């Protein structure tokens with residue numbers, strides 16, 4: 001017997017309806033905000049993530065599924081979506097289109113992490129990326145989009161944590177200050193942090209180890225180091241968020257785990273998740289496209305973990321489901337299976353959701369099955385009624401049945417089920 005690999009999960013039909021519902025809300029919202037869908041490959045050249053996400057990050061150092069294909073290329077299952085979408089933006093010259101270019105994606109990402117509730121090795125993100133605008137309005141648009149998404153799902157209690165991590169002009173001074181702060185205490189940090197202190201001191205702020213978090217408590221806040229441009233941008237983001245009625249909390253130690261960020265960074269934190277697990281996060285990445293070999297193009301976006309979101313929604317009993325319940329069961333006495341099959345086709349063509357018993361059991365067993373499907377109506381084809389051009393329409397919810405003329409059964413069911421499809 002095989003089981004699915006550790007950290008992966010099958011999504012069976014009942015659960016898939018919750019996913020469809022959630023993804024449907026994401027897609028509708030993106031259409032309302034003017035974001036077009038992009039689908040990038042599940043694997044990319046490994047180098048893309050080294051350059052995009054950053055060499056000294058957990059993702060690149062420890063979490064990537066990297067393999068060599070039969071031609072000797074190093075490929076990696078995408079651990080995130082921003083670098084791939086940036087690569088596609090460049091490859092397809094989307095910078096020649098009217099800017100900004102606003103894109104969204106929904107799909108699997110892969111990270112070799114220690115699995116637990118809401119943390120998977122194959123997980124699913126809904127993300128958006130805006131390329132070609134440096135305006136703080138773009139930052140706030142993506143944050144409000146994410147907020148509207150949580151609201152539409154009925155997920156309350158989501159905190160917006162906000163920070164700015166400066167730009168290549170002002171950040172070096174802050175990194176020096178961090179190194180000065182950390183150096184005398186570095187012996188108390190984990191091996192990863194010790195290694196990263198000189199190369200990438202921001203990462204020490206983001207370490208998940210308890211002892212490192214404790215020792216980072218009094219780091220100097222970045223605000224004192226921001227240049228005037230970054231400071232003004234950050235101020236405007238806060239003003240716009242407040243004007244949009246969104247509450248947020250400034251978290252000076254929020255740096256995010258990926259290296260491409262500049263200026264605004266944010267995370268959506270839910271009280272039901274452990275302190276280290278966010279529902280989603282994002283920020284501005286004004287240097288990413290250049291890092292990937294393109295012209296300077298500012299960008300901002302977010303991604304949220306849909307697996308995690310579903311865990312939270314289930315805890316509060318609130319996930320919806322896509323409308324896929326069967327509406328009609330067609331049952332036929334032996335000898336009338338073909339007629340039943342053709343009637344089911346007609347009903348489906350009229351837009352109804354129809355199940356049909358394939359006639360491999362007696363009518364009693366068929367009735368029992370129909371009761372278990374949850375469909376409110378059954379149509380029975382019996383030899384006597386069929387001869388008289390009639391079928392039996394049975395109410396599976398209230399009980400009771402009646403005869404209906406054969407040519408009337410499609411419009412009749414459409415009427416009862418409130419489907420406009422019968423008018424086609």
Ligand code: HAM
Pocket residue numbers: 079080081082111113118119120121122123124125127128129257258277278279280281282283284300301302303304305306307308
């Ligand atoms: P990230 O913070 O690495 O950012 O991931 C975003 C979200 O994906 C997390 O907040 C979390 O909900 C979910 N997630 C991450 N890892 C796992 C996992 N192993 N299992 C389940 N869920 C997980 C990014 O990926 C950036 N690309 C976001 C972004 C887009 N920034 C700008 N644009």
